Each structure stands twice: as structure tokens, then as C-alpha cells.
Amino acid sequence: MNTVVEIRSAPHVHSGRSVEQIMRNVVYALLPICAYAVWLFGISAAALIATTTATCVLVEYWSCRMAERETSVGDFSVVITGILLGLILPPGLPLWMGAVGAFIAVGPGKMLFGGLGFNVFNPALVGRAFLQAAFPVAITSYTPARALHRFAEFVPTSLAIPFLKAAPLKDWMARVQVDGFTGATPLMLQKFEHVTTDPWTLFLGDRAGSGGETCALLILLCGCYLIVRKMMDWRIPVAMLLGALLTGGAYHLSNPARYPGPLFVLFSGGLMLGALFMATDPVASPVTPLGMWIYGLLMGFIAVLIRFEGGLSEGVMYAILLGNALAPLIDNVTQPRAYGQRKKAAVA
């Protein structure tokens, strides 16, 4: 019998869950969405996702080198950021802009805060918010879905040279147009031209938009995979979708002619992708059960408010960023009542 025994602190067993395992599964869940984006928008979308992901990984690797600490690329969280950023940008966005967005996302958005676990905002959304401010035209220039020759040639803007004016899309649009599709997203059509797209079309995702946001059905399925495997909290997406549904429903009831129905609200724009894959970023969301519900409902409400009242056609990004900013506060005011205590935990 061995006489040397190890001493460790209890518990001596572990569930086997790890950060790497969770993050890796989120990447798996995003892959079908990527595949659909590539099928819909062609090699431009593929190149954009590859660019953002590669840049994100490089920036994280490089930041760790500079900070002289063990590289954290292996935990896969940066891969998620890269893929997500590629999925929430217009598929024809110049690749160099994608790289800039990725740099901002992981550099200032994540590593400057201290890396995984310390970022206040969802890094991918930080990158996109930066691009929205810096390149307002490029980020609202959407290309049509299922364009001709999409697997053979890039959208001309994709390969634009940094800081030079991109080739005009007009000629290319005329050449690849399918059934009179324009590049406008259903939200733009609804907001600026008062044309409401059929929710069923939105649900199946055959439409223009950011690369990964189009197919609500696919996003739901991929999200459910993570929820079933208990790698994603179901309360936040449910609360956010519920918040959007209720707010959208209230608007629709107040003026059915002007505001689209709640199903349109649910399946259009980036709401589904945002609710399932961005709002659920655990790092930037509350941990208390009540806090998760408040956080989700609030984000759903704000997203619809921006869509209907603001100047932008889409509000999910700012809704989630605002929710991220409020998460620590929400946590503080929703501490659960501890067993055997009469009062709730004090607000710190």
C-alpha cells in the first residue's frame, strides 16, 4: 500500500464540466448557422467570417504575448467572438473593415478588461458598434440573398482596399439580381418603405440581412442544442423574446396599420441571433434567477423600442449592449433571499 496520500480540499469529485467544453460546443452550434450564411451569401460571407475569426484569434494570442501570460486562445471563447462578429455584419462588408471590427472587439472589447470573464460588454457587439459608428454606410449596405455567381465571385465591396472608396455596387447588383430582390433587409423595407415581409419567409430565412441572422428556425435549433446540453441558460433568450413579443404586440395593437405583427418582430432582424447567442454571453449577463428575467425582458423591450421609435432600423445590438451595462446593477438589486434569512442580501 502506498503511504503517500494527497490532501485536497473537498469536494473531491467534479461534474466534469469545463469552460473549454462549453465554449467548444457554442462553436459547434454556430457552425450550421455559418454554413447557411455561406449558402445564402456565397464566398463573400465565408471570407468575412474567416477574416473576423482569424483576426480575433490573432489579437487574443498577441495580447496574451504582450501581457506575458499563458495564452487563452485554447478556451475557444475568442473563436465564438470571431464567428459571431462575422455573422452579424453585412455579408458584402469590406474584409478590412471586418478585421478592424475584430481588432476592436477583442483588443479594447475584451483583452483590455482582462480577458475572458472580465469584459463588461459582449466583445462581438463592441466590434460591431465600433464599425457602425466608423463606417455607417458600409454597415448598412446589404447585399441580396442567393445572388447569382455567389460561389464564384466576391461582392465587389468585399475586396475593397482600405480607406479607398469601394467600387459601386450598382452594376454588380444589376448583374446578379434574383427575382427583383433588392439588398434591403426586411426591417429596412418595413421601416422606410412600409413593405412587411411575410413572417414565414423570415422564419425560414431566405432573405437579405447580416450573414447569420436570417434563419430564425436554424438559430432556434442551434440554440436548443445548447440549452438541452445545459450549456446555455434558457431564461435569458426566453425573457428577451418574450419582452420583444409583448412590446411588439402592444405596438401592433395600438396601430395595426403602422406597426407589423409580433411574429414579424420576433423573426426579423438580429433578434433571434441576439437573444440566443449574444444576450446569453454569460460573462456580461446577470447571475441571479430574477436578474436574468429582468435583463432579458428589458433587452427585448429596448430592441423593439429602438426599431419603432429610433432612427435605426435595427435595435438589438444597442439593446444588448445596454443590458450588458446594466447587468452588474441588476445583479446587485436581485440578490436571492438566503435560506434562514428574513431579509434579502444587502445591496452592495
Add this chain to the structure above:
Amino acid sequence: MALMQIFAGKRLHRGLHVPDRKEATNRLPIRRMPFAPMLVVPLSQHTGAPAVAIVREGQEVVRGEPIAKAGGFVSVPMHAPATGRVTRIALAPGARGDLSPAIYIEPYQGASQEILYGAPQDIESMSPAEIVQAVQDTGVVGLGGAAFPTHVKMKAPEGKAIDIVVVNGCECEPYLTADHRVMLEQPREVLHGARIAMKALGAAQAVIGVEDNKMDAVRALHAAASGSIDIAVEAVAARYPQGAEKMLVKVLLGREIPSGGLPADAGLSVFNVATLAQIGELLPQRRGLIERVVTIAGPGVRRPGNYLVPLGTPLRWALAQADCTRDVSSVILGGPMMGAAAGSLDLPITKGVTGILVLTKREVNGNSRIHPCIHCAACVDVCPMHLNPSRLGMLARKDRYEEMETDYHLIDCFECGCCSYVCPSHIPLVQYFRVAKQMNRERKARA
């Protein structure tokens, strides 16, 4: 409340499902372990004041004879686990790596395990105070692991009435099956012990809570209790850490023990089944506690089982009886969730040891990299005390120990280990909390 419980079923709402791994030993009857060549009986193997030795070095003792007297009210006497000779009274290693006085007894060759010491007494005619004294004389302490002197819990605190005696047969820790076997093999003693506790406390009812992964034990207790209306046997859905008394009373009766309070503050007194079985067996004979049932299990033993171990048996001897393998990496006293790792194989088995779990190198994967907290809320969702381990862990990392206690109820954490178990970042949360509690104690002691 009652209606709510019918719909919800009697189960714990937080906590978690841990693979129970009881199948290796739950069908093995209790068997005796032979005497080790040397038995080491520490004078302090219970909560409270140490016992005071009443034997001299070189003295002969008979199995069951008192060898130390209680050192106060919150203290218990010790009895000789074997007939033999006291070789010395000296320091011996304790479970916490400390040294404490112990009586070394060398059993005689061929000494019998039959107990001749003791004299029958009539419990029916005893007053509650006499019962409390008689229970103290048996030396019985909480055998569920806490080792708190049982007679103290049989005396209702001034001004508090105990209406229900709660009997804890949950045994929710993985691997452990000692209580299970006691319930199966000694259901009458368990019920007798419960009646003694009820009589001492003046409680009208008792309720025995058993997890539903031990339905045979539930049936055995039911059969033994048939016809009695004052003792109820309840099966509760298995879930860790239901065996913690605060959890069990909430599940069974919907009562909460106030923070910093005792079960008596909720009108309850809680006893482990094995404790009551010992009371039920020893008290009528006026005997002392000299052996207990210990589950020896885990991947590191080839002959796992539920052993009736003489107190003071060194771990090394017990492990040899269970045919321990060569690649042992740690030996845990108790279960894998809350048990303490033994620092030495020379430790004696004491009254509070419920099980010995032997892990090999494969199971101990403690070298996983610790990541920062990703706020996944898994710990918040499992904490049975409804604390916020995520926030507590963050504060601990910043040495903000005082804030942990004043704002986040650190003191209510009973270290069940659920948060550490689920943490995907492998943050040793419970260890942080133990350190924080110790730092707070030291700070208060200085002030």
C-alpha cells in the same frame, strides 16, 4: 404550504444530482472487522470539551469499560473498544493534521468481540433528565459525521419546545451506504432510539426522512413502525445535499432553521439514523459506544463493504482489510463531497467517520486549469442556501472577507461543495470560503 408540497413532491429544489455510486456496497451486509494490533482512542473525537482519561498506562481494560469520563456537559466519555492493556497515553495524529492526546490499547491475542460489560436498565421509568444523563454515559455522538454529543440535542433549550423529532436517513453523499445498511438491518433499534429521543424531548411526533434510492430501507422501517401513529417514515426524492439537516427539515416539514440558529429554534431536533440505532441498542444495556459502521469504498479498494469497525482502528489496518490497491492517491474520511482528505494512514477511525473513500490517481483530476469566473450562474442555481457563490468567490479573490460576511451571508455556507462541483472554471469556491471564514474568525479574535 401543504398543498404546495403535494404538487411539488417532497424534494429539494436546489442542490444537484450527483452520481451516487452506492451499488458497490449497498447490498453488502454489515460485517465485523477484526481488532488491529493497536487501537488508538483519541480523547477528543467529538465537538466540545475533550474527555478526561480515567485509566493508567499499563492498566488492563475490558471491552466496553469506560476509559475516559466526559469533560463537561458538551462532552462524552470513551469506552475501551477491546479487551487488552493500555500501553500508553500520548499524542496521536488527528484528522486535521494536529496532534491530540489519545489512549493506546493493545488488544489481547484472541480477545473476543463479545461485549460483557454493562447492565440492563429500565428506560420506561426514567425521567427526561435521567435519559439525557444515560445517553451521555453511552458516549454516543452524531454518527452522521458531525460528532456533536447526542445527549445535548436531547435536552430542549430553555424556553423552547420541541414538537417533532426529525430522523435523518438521507445519506446523500455518494458511495456511503453505512446508514442504509443500519436502517435495513436494525430498523427496530432506529425506532427505539427515536422513541427515547421523543421521550427525552417531550416531542409528540417523529418523522424519518429517507431518500428514495433506498426504498428497501423505507419498507424495512415501515414494517418495523407498523401500527404506530407517532412515527412517520417519508421517502424523499434523492438529491444532494438533502442530508444536511437544514435542507431535510425544509423538505420534510417546510420549516427553515434561522440563520445562526439551531433546529430547536424551529421546534425541531434532528438525529442521524445510525446515532439513534446506537442509542436504541446501547441504552437498555447501559453500554458504551465502542464500534460503528463504516463504508469502505471507492475505486482504490478491491473488497469494499460496510464494516463494523472498533473505534480507534488505524486507517492503514482498515484499508488492508478492504484490500486496498497500490495506486491510491487519496484517502477521504466521509463522502467525496464534504469529506476531509486524511493526511496520514496512521489516523484512527473515530466516532464521526461515516466512510472511508479510497481514490486512485484516475479519479483525482485536480490539476485542471482554473479559469476566471465566466458568470455562468451554475453555482447560483445549485446553492441550497440560496447564496451567490459567484459573487462570494469574486470577493474572496480580492480579500474582501468582511464584505462576504456582512453582505453575502458567508456564515450560512455549510460547505456542501455543490458550487465547486459544478464550476466549469474549476474555481475551488468552497476552499475560498473556508479560508474566508477562518480569516474572519481570526479578525474577530484580534478585535
